[in-house]
Amino acid sequence: xxxxxxxxxxxxxxxxxxxxxxxxxxxxxxxxxxxxxxxxxxxxxxxxxxxxxxxxxxxxxxxxxxxxxxxxxxxxxxxxxxxxxxxxxxxxxxxxxxxxxxxxxxxxxxxxxxxxxxxxxxxxxxxxxxxxxxxxxxxxxxxxxxxxxxxxxxxxxxxxxxxxxxxxxxxxxxxxxxxxxxxxxxxxxxxxxxxxxxxxxxxxxxxxxxxxxxxxxxxxxxxxxxxxxxxxxxxxxxxxxxxxxxxxxxxxxxxxxxxxxxxx
Amino acid sequence: xxxxxxxxxxxxxxxxxxxxxxxxxxxxxxxxxxxxxxxxxxxxxxxxxxxxxxxxxxxxxxxxxxxxxxxxxxxxxxxxxxxxxxxxxxxxxxxxxxxxxxxxxxxxxxxxxxxxxxxxxxxxxxxxxxxxxxxxxxxxxxxxxxxxxxxxxxxxxxxxxxxxxxxxxxxxxxxxxxxxxxxxxxxxxxxxxxxxxxxxxxxxxxxxxxxxxxxxxxxxxxxxxxxxxxxxxxxxxxxxxxxxxxxxxxxxxxxxxxxxxxxxxxxxxxxxxxxxxxxxxxxxxxxxxxxxxxxxxxxxxxxxxxxxxxxxxxxxxxxxxxxxxxxxxxxxxxxxxxxxxxxxxxxxxxxxxxxxxxxxxxxxxxxxxxxxxxxxxxxxxxxxxxx
Numbered sequence: 271x272x273x274x275x276x277x278x279x280x281x282x283x284x285x286x287x288x289x290x291x292x293x294x295x296x297x298x299x300x301x302x303x304x305x306x307x308x309x310x311x312x313x314x315x316x317x318x319x320x321x322x323x324x325x326x327x328x329x330x331x332x333x334x335x336x337x338x339x340x341x342x343x344x345x346x347x348x349x350x351x352x353x354x355x356x357x358x359x360x361x362x363x364x365x366x367x368x369x370x371x372x373x374x375x376x377x378x379x380x381x382x383x384x385x386x387x388x389x390x391x392x393x394x395x396x397x398x399x400x401x402x403x404x405x406x407x408x409x410x411x412x413x414x415x416x417x418x419x420x421x422x423x424x425x426x427x428x429x430x431x432x433x434x435x436x437x438x439x440x441x442x443x444x445x446x447x448x449x450x451x452x453x454x455x456x457x458x459x460x461x462x463x464x465x466x467x468x469x470x471x472x473x474x475x476x477x478x479x480x481x482x483x484x485x486x487x488x489x490x491x492x493x494x495x496x497x498x499x500x501x502x503x504x505x506x507x508x509x510x511x512x513x514x515x516x517x518x519x520x521x522x523x524x525x526x527x528x529x530x531x532x533x534x
Numbered sequence: 535x536x537x538x539x540x541x542x543x544x545x546x547x548x549x550x551x552x553x554x555x556x557x558x559x560x561x562x563x564x565x566x567x568x569x570x571x572x573x574x575x576x577x578x579x580x581x582x583x584x585x586x587x588x589x590x591x592x593x594x595x596x597x598x599x600x601x602x603x604x605x606x607x608x609x610x611x612x613x614x615x616x617x618x619x620x621x622x623x624x625x626x627x628x629x630x631x632x633x634x635x636x637x638x639x640x641x642x643x644x645x646x647x648x649x650x651x652x653x654x655x656x657x658x659x660x661x662x663x664x665x666x667x668x669x670x671x672x673x674x675x676x677x678x679x680x681x682x683x684x685x686x687x688x689x690x691x692x693x694x695x696x697x698x699x700x701x702x703x704x705x706x707x708x709x710x711x712x713x714x715x716x717x718x719x720x721x722x723x724x725x726x727x728x729x730x731x732x733x734x735x736x737x738x739x740x741x742x743x744x745x746x747x748x749x750x751x752x753x754x755x756x757x758x759x760x761x762x763x764x765x766x767x768x769x770x771x772x773x774x775x776x777x778x779x780x781x782x783x784x785x786x787x788x789x790x791x792x793x794x795x796x797x798x799x800x801x802x803x804x805x806x807x808x809x810x811x812x813x814x815x816x817x818x819x820x821x822x823x824x825x826x827x828x829x830x831x832x833x834x835x836x837x838x839x840x841x842x843x844x845x846x847x848x849x850x851x852x853x854x855x856x857x858x859x860x861x862x863x864x865x866x867x868x869x870x871x872x873x874x875x876x877x878x879x880x881x882x883x884x885x886x887x888x889x890x891x892x893x894x895x896x897x898x899x900x901x902x903x904x905x906x907x908x909x910x911x912x913x914x915x916x917x918x919x920x921x
Binding site: 353373385442 | 795
């Protein structure tokens with residue numbers, strides 16, 4: 271049997287006495303989109319930080335394509351093909367849109383300082399290929415962004431910044447894409463647009479696995495095939511959107527016990 | 535093909551350059567503090583006018599862009615004639631040499647401070663290590679200056695690596711503290727080792743020679759006699775040009791882009807697969823190489839070095855130059871270095887307030903124009919946007 275794209279076993283991290291992620295078993299396959307939901311502070315972003323190597327787990331395993339990647343530095347994990355976006359949008363604000371996406375291609379480019387000084391042609395060729403690919407990616411999301419590719423990232427509105435961040439993540443041809451609340455702070459129209467974008471990504475890269483943290487249940491319903499619910503760092507439910515939306519424990523986690531029974 | 539009007543534009547470009555050049559020469563030759571101050575005021579007014587008067591600014595920029603080749607050629611020719619203009623006053627040529635040396639130091643530091651936001655206060659250390667390496671090699675083993683130039687660059691790089699590794703365990707202010715400590719350690723060791731000459735330093739360092747011409751001899755050319763300093767002037771100009779080329783190429787490459795990404799957001803950079811540690815150490819090594827080369831030229835130029843030449847204050851001055859000139863703008867950094875070398879020399883009367891001036895410059899720049907006089911430009915790639 272082919273190994274899962276990504277699988278965690280009893281993944282745990284403790285900050286002092288608090289188990290921010292507690293014993294979580296999780297998996298995602300190629301071509302699958304999994305929604306990760308839960309109330310604020312339930313450990314979703316921490317879970318992402320564990321997967322990308324920013325935090326080191328206290329216990330448990332992360333298997334990526336059959337290989338245990340626990341303890342690898344973040345840049346090695348990124349090089350292996352796990353790309354992410356950030357909750358608060360971490361673009362390189364003083365660089366142009368194009369440069370932001372180009373940095374995303376870092377692990378696919380190989381020119382060194384020596385090439386930079388003595389072998390200009392190699393560098394130019396590499397940039398040429400990179401720029402073309404990045405413009406193609408930007409154009410896929412919005413032609414306007416591709417035309418404005420020399421704008422400073424800081425001058426972009428929020429919705430465009432998220433697009434650029436997704437482009438930056440995709441530029442590395444990742445096998446697994448982690449999206450951390452991509453619709454946060456977006457208007458309903460922009461959220462619609464975002465869902466279209468995510469679908470576009472999946473049409474183009476059918477093998478890519480996506481894990482999506484989202485508070486907007488519309489987005490989860492539209493995009494995710496399977497949903498995992500975290501609460502206080504624990505996995506409390508897993509299933510299709512329909513299944514978890516009627517799950518007692520999930521409603522309780524979101525609404526509290528009394529309100530849940532009152533609603534019922 | 536020459537377009538109609540191109541000749542006129544060319545003459546205009548050259549005329550502007552010559553006018554600025556003459557102003558600069560007269561400024562350098564002026565001696566009375568009052569006239570120097572008047573000139574300086576004039577330059578500042580000119581600068582402000584240039585930035586405020588948008589239309590003239592744009593027209594001039596496009597003019598110089600169109601005539602780029604000619605403008606650069608004119609600039610180089612004028613620069614090379616500076617020793618002729620100052621042939622009667624070797625001291626002015628000395629100032630120019632020092633400005634060039636500081637420019638190389640600042641270009642080196644710019645990889646860290648400007649590109650990567652690693653605030654390194656150990657420039658003086660690599661500068662000193664380079665100077666002592668080649669000086670000791672020359673005095674004890676008669677190693678030639680040219681070989682010493684490369685060796686001391688490499689030795690300084692090695693020390694840059696040694697400094698870089700502990701620095702990677704720290705961040706921000708703490709990293710700066712480690713570099714300050716390293717600079718002090720090198721300084722104290724230079725004083726205390728007996729084989730470095732201790733506080734007395736290394737005297738009698740031989741000048742370089744090229745094709746049998748010693749660099750301490752005056753240059754005789756077309757009936758002109760240029761003082762011995764002009765040898766070093768031309769050497770420094772060549773080295774600055776080399777350093778500029780290397781710096782420009784690095785900034786316009788994947789390496790430069792990666793450094794910028796680290797400066798902007800280290801965590802995001804790591805998540806793009808960037809080995810932050812390696813790229814920071816690379817910046818340390820390249821900076822140290824520049825420092826080592828500069829130190830070599832300084833040692834063989836002055837002929838005598840002592841630990842005092844490589845004290846902490848030198849590092850501070852170089853940091854100030856980068857902040858003034860412009861973070862990650864190679865031309866800006868050179869201008870910053872030239873300004874901060876020439877101005878204190880012209881205001882010798884206020885020698886006691888020199889440090890105060892550096893302080894004021896840093897505070898004023900960080901408050902009113904943190905990106906420096908000439909901020910970094912966005913990279914442009916020569917590729918058309920597909921529509």
